[in-house]
Amino acid sequence: xxxxxxxxxxxxxxxxxxxxxxxxxxxxxxxxxxxxxxxxxxxxxxxxxxxxxxxxxxxxxxxxxxxxxxxxxxxxxxxxxxxxxxxxxxxxxxxxxxxxxxxxxxxxxxxxxxxxxxxxxxxxxxxxxxxxxxxxxxxxxxxxxxxxxxxxxxxxxxxxxxxxxxxxxxxxxxxxxxxxxxxxxxxxxxxxxxxxxxxxxxxxxxxxxxxxxxxxxxxxxxxxxxxxxxxxxxxxxxxxxxxxxxxxxxxxxxxxxxxxxxxxxxxxxxxxxxxxxxxxxxxxxxxxxxxxxxxxxxxxxxxxxxxxxxxxxxxxxxxx
Ligand SMILES: Nc1ncnc2c1ncn2[C@@H]1O[C@H](COP(=O)(O)OP(=O)(O)OP(=O)(O)O)[C@@H](O)[C@H]1O
Ligand SMILES: [Mg+2]
Numbered sequence: 001x002x003x004x005x006x007x008x009x010x011x012x013x014x015x016x017x018x019x020x021x022x023x024x025x026x027x028x029x030x031x032x033x034x035x036x037x038x039x040x041x042x043x044x045x046x047x048x049x050x051x052x053x054x055x056x057x058x059x060x061x062x063x064x065x066x067x068x069x070x071x072x073x074x075x076x077x078x079x080x081x082x083x084x085x086x087x088x089x090x091x092x093x094x095x096x097x098x099x100x101x102x103x104x105x106x107x108x109x110x111x112x113x114x115x116x117x118x119x120x121x122x123x124x125x126x127x128x129x130x131x132x133x134x135x136x137x138x139x140x141x142x143x144x145x146x147x148x149x150x151x152x153x154x155x156x157x158x159x160x161x162x163x164x165x166x167x168x169x170x171x172x173x174x175x176x177x178x179x180x181x182x183x184x185x186x187x188x189x190x191x192x193x194x195x196x197x198x199x200x201x202x203x204x205x206x207x208x209x210x211x212x213x214x215x216x217x218x219x220x221x222x223x224x225x226x227x228x229x230x231x232x233x234x235x236x237x238x239x240x241x242x243x244x245x246x247x248x249x250x251x252x253x254x255x256x257x258x259x260x261x262x263x264x265x266x267x268x269x270x271x272x273x274x275x276x277x278x279x280x281x282x283x284x285x286x287x288x289x290x291x292x293x294x295x296x297x298x299x300x301x302x303x304x305x306x307x308x309x310x311x312x313x314x315x316x317x318x319x320x
Contacts, residue, residue, distance in 0.1 A: 006072030013066030
């Protein structure tokens with residue numbers, strides 16, 4: 001059934017076990033829904049299963065269990081996949097073609113013809129900043145340029161859902177900036193974007209929502225800010241960062257449990273009344289206090305903590 005409220009992308013118990021050389025449980029059964037208009041980032045270390053998830057959704061590799069829906073239609077239905085633009089990981093285009101030829105070819109595959117095809121190819125070349133290079137051969141392109149052509153290809157025909165697997169892989173900072181702007185622009189137009197990446201800062205700057213994947217499972221999902229806030233706390237307590245002079249080897253009991261950092265320490269506090277007590281205890285110990293601030297985990301720290309928690313809870317122990 002399709003309707004206005006359908007998720008742009010939804011997986012229902014979708015899983016993948018590769019069986020070629022040895023059994024690899026690359027994707028544990030996953031239920032995930034991405035609302036239309038969301039810029040969604042899937043994060044995870046190498047081998048976490050990000051590309052597998054995307055390829056299984058698109059039917060490029062066959063699901064072991066479950067299925068996926070694209071705007072409410074089963075993704076095994078070619079009509080459903082017509083709504084999707086896709087930039088695969090590590091794209092390779094025929095080196096003897098020009099960038100324009102490549103887009104022409106993929107545009108035809110996407111069902112574009114005539115004036116619309118020409119307009120689309122020109123528009124996307126401009127959008128990714130490749131208009132001046134369009135008639136040079138792919139063999140003369142840098143990796144970043146090939147990646148931009150790949151991005152242009154994924155946008156042909158203005159699909160409502162665009163899936164980008166590591167869109168900035170191998171792209172220099174300027175190129176990354178450009179690609180980021182293109183993604184933000186698409187997001188503003190209401191296109192749903194699904195982005196695989198391990199570039200945390202990039203994901204943080206463009207994505208409304210993220211999921212963190214680890215050994216075939218999504219361990220965490222939500223808004224970047226919410227995940228960062230949650231990970232800023234420890235055992236339900238806020239954390240403070242004290243910038244101080246050297247600490248004595250014998251610490252007063254109140255300071256037990258602090259975590260030493262460069263130029264100070266971090267400590268969890270149950271309520272704000274603890275702050276003056278901590279300051280008094282430090283002063284009594286002769287410690288100079290240069291600053292106190294609330295701790296905010298960066299996405300990188302949050303990511304590492306999610307991984308760490310995953311490790312400690314033995315996720316993936318039965319993976320192979
Ligand atoms: N075609 C395949 N045959 C067998 N195993 C595979 C295949 N493709 C991926 N795998 C395995 O599945 C797991 C997940 O791989 P996947 O490529 O989905 O990870 P990823 O999160 O995209 O990693 P990366 O960040 O390196 O792109 C890995 O253990 C990988 O070795
Ligand atoms: Mg991958």
